[in-house]
Amino acid sequence: MTLKVYADRFSQPSRAVLIFCKINGIDFEEITIEVLKLQQFTPEYKEINPMSEVPAIVDGKFKLFESHAILMCLACAYPGVADHWYPADIFKRAKIHSVLDWHHSYLRRGATGLVYNTILAPLNGLPSNPQASDEAKKILPKSLSILEDYWLEGTGQFLLGNSEPSIADISLVCEIMQLEFLSEKDFRRLLSPYKKVLQWIEDIKNATAPYFDEVHMVLFGAQKGIREQMVTQSVSNPEGGIQHK
Numbered sequence: 001m002t003l004k005v006y007a008d009r010f011s012q013p014s015r016a017v018l019i020f021c022k023i024n025g026i027d028f029e030e031i032t033i034e035v036l037k038l039q040q041f042t043p044e045y046k047e048i049n050p051m052s053e054v055p056a057i058v059d060g061k062f063k064l065f066e067s068h069a070i071l072m073c074l075a076c077a078y079p080g081v082a083d084h085w086y087p088a089d090i091f092k093r094a095k096i097h098s099v100l101d102w103h104h105s106y107l108r109r110g111a112t113g114l115v116y117n118t119i120l121a122p123l124n125g126l127p128s129n130p131q132a133s134d135e136a137k138k139i140l141p142k143s144l145s146i147l148e149d150y151w152l153e154g155t156g157q158f159l160l161g162n163s164e165p166s167i168a169d170i171s172l173v174c175e176i177m178q179l180e181f182l183s184e185k186d187f188r189r190l191l192s193p194y195k196k197v198l199q200w201i202e203d204i205k206n207a208t209a210p211y212f213d214e215v216h217m218v219l220f221g222a223q224k225g226i227r228e229q230m231v232t233q234s235v236s237n238p239e240g241g242i243q244h245k
């Protein structure tokens, strides 16, 4: 039975799952659920994920949603997956859980809160939440500082202090990649104080090549159009009000 991955490549947790499957040679069928077209709300998809979110997986009768849980499950279920992705060592594993829980509470709230509410929702005529975007402007730089000074502390290339990446690295870097939708100036201004973060992004791109770029291609393709639309419609000044360290 082939694994089915329900995903939208514009969605950061979807991209993390897709890159993980590809880099590990997991045989799967990708089924696109376009979130901006609200395909996650069809009764058929709700049977798969009652939360109406991507990604989700189905393998025979088994269904699972939540990208972190999916990555852990796939790392354990597929024998070809190298140990560094989700180490058997209980302490290394616990550290991955710690990074991933932090990701959902901080980095994701910051990055998604900002990009969705100031760019994607207004450009697509969907309701945005100004309170969430104000909160994101405070949380995002704080999260990037913590990533730089705490999670990437030390000499290791990746989040566990390793020379090889884990599921946490893929998950967090896909979150940050959506910031490419900001204008080039805002992107540079936001990320440039974080040298270790920038190097870590490059290291993960290299460690997961060619799949990283392949899966992010739609995002890079849309980036130009989104940036142009933002300028012509003056949708927002996403960097405005962002509070650095």
Ligand SMILES: N[C@@H](CCC(=O)N[C@@H](CS)C(=O)NCC(=O)O)C(=O)O
Binding pocket: 010, 011, 012, 013, 014, 035, 040, 052, 053, 054, 055, 065, 066, 067, 068
């Ligand atoms: N915590 C979930 C987040 C999933 C999520 O928020 N997915 C978004 C796309 S990035 C979605 O499907 N949103 C649909 C909606 O809000 O209607 C995970 O890690 O899988």
